[in-house]
Amino acid sequence: MNLPAEIDDPSTCPVNRRDGVTLWRQIASRLQGDIASGALKPGGRLPTEAELSAQFGVNRHTVRRALEELSRSGLVRVEQGRGSFVAEDVLDYTVEPRTRFAEWIRKHNKEPSGIVRQLREIPADRRVADALGVRSGSRVVLLERLGLADDRPVSLTRHHFPATRLKGLLAALQATPRITDALRVVGVDDYMRLQTRVTARMPTPTEAELLRMPRTRPVLVTENINVDRDGTVIEFAIGCYPTPRVQIVFEP
Incomplete structure (x- = not known):
């Protein structure tokens, strides 16, 4: 299956493609900010890869790379077959x-x-x-x-x-x-x-x-x-x- 093309229209894409920061890092930073602000609650399910792909105007591979980074940092846990969740306070x-x-x-x-x-x-x-x-x-x-x-x-x-x-x-x-x-x-x-x-x-x-x-x-x-x-x-x-x-x- 072909991945959706990255879109370049800044009016519909919340990531900046011209500031030298990779797209997946920008997405990871945005999600990290939502977690820190409480917009994404501990234990809550994140939007699906497809939903995040549409939200940020990128392909799913880019979204997956951002989620992998958040998972490595302990902010997100990824459960096979269930999706991604905000890590809870331990x-x-x-x-x-x-x-x-x-x-x-x-x-x-x-x-x-x-x-x-x-x-x-x-x-x-x-x-x-x-x-x-x-x-x-x-x-x-x-x-x-x-x-x-x-x-x-x-x-x-x-x-x-x-x-x-x-x-x-x-x-x-x-x-x-x-x-x-x-x-x-x-x-x-x-x-x-x-x-x-x-x-x-x-x-x-x-x-x-x-x-x-x-x-x-x-x-x-x-x-x-x-x-x-x-x-x-x-x-x-x-x-x-x-x-x-x-x-x-x-x-x-």
């Missing part, structure tokens, strides 16, 4: 002795919020029971929550708490959305991270939908065990984080 999730969701998000100058997907008592399966140090089948409080930063999902976490050890926690969590506040109600005034394990895998269809991410990109999965001041395990949490938006950082 939040550093630093694993510390006292990692709290709201503090993590505010550290990045964003507003934290959350959506509770389920809150109930369930019998512990062996994996959860082993992590909490209870018998398999023991009652545990499950809190599943979608965490957001400026209304963009950044985590999907299932928190498990030993119901017998923390009597009244279910009611406390029903009364307050903050885990720290709910634990304080049942006598846990502080808790710390004992262990964090990190793996990666592809998201399930539900995870991809909730986290608003492509199914072709992996999620980071953390398994966290938290203990109280006496070293008693009070929480086992399994979190999923979208790699387009979150990276996990370990510091001494």
